[in-house]
Amino acid sequence: MKKENFETYEMDVIDEALTINEFNLYWKYALITEDLFYFNFKNEFNWVKTLNFISNKNKFTFWQCNDEDTKERSYKIKIFLKELPTYGVLYQREVNAIANEMCPRCNNEIKDWYHVWKCERNEVSLEEILYETIAEYEEILISDDKKEEVEILRDININFYEIMLTQSDVLLGYYIIWELLRGVYNRKFDEISKKKEYKNLIEHLWNFCYDKYRKRI
Known part of the structure; x- marks a missing residue:
């Protein structure tokens, strides 16, 4: 054996x-x-x-x-671990003054971890933030005169974007972008290129996207 x-x-x-x-x-x-x-x-x-x-x-x-x-x-x-203090979590823990699990912003769904990111009252969608974040990342590289990194980004940005919007094989019914929201790095990003400098930039872009979602939602 x-x-x-x-x-x-x-x-x-x-x-x-x-x-x-x-x-x-x-x-x-x-x-x-x-x-x-x-x-x-x-x-x-x-x-x-x-x-x-x-x-x-x-x-x-x-x-x-x-x-x-x-x-x-x-x-x-x-x-x-999806343990942020959403209304759903606080209601389950019987926190005072939390009368129900419903989202106080839209009052349409239970405010659990998933609803935080997709509430109809959010100013922008996850897809819009992703598109804007990749563009902002390129602007930063250009501003810092990182010409090689700019070329790498332009070479991989479409693949990166498409992977993010690919159906997850693990979080069924959700895109890989939802894996990023949990802080989980999908191996598909490692497969974009075998070059070390490409892998480093892709991982840095992934981290940059995570931080942007944290700040904007």
Whole structure:
């Protein structure tokens, strides 16, 4: 029988352990079996990049720790687990003054994690933000006179946009853009190019998009 080899990555996120092996993720040492992990055997995600992002290593080193880092890590892990204090979550926790789960802005749907991003009262759609963010990213590169990066971006921007609006094989009924909102990096982005400089820019653009969604919705 072939012996399975598993790699384990561990990190601390606000004094709690998030651990991963090849196909499973554990939170507080309990196996997470829902949502992103129903079809995890398909190996759709780059978990190394995902966990580096959630642990905020894309902005801070292992040895750095301050209020900004702590707040960002807290936000990212709560987004990943869909634990932000929406009306739905607060109602389930029986928080005072929360009479029902309905969104107070549109009053049409329960304000759960998904509704936050697609509420009809949002000023812009997820697709519009994506298009504008890619354009803004190019403007920043041009302003910084990063000619090589500009050429790379123009070479990959259509593929990047199309992948974002591709149906997710894991979050059924949603686009891959919804995986990004959770902070999960799909392997399809790694397949756009084998060149290191391309991969670096694609990952940086992905991070830039995540930050824009956080600020605009």
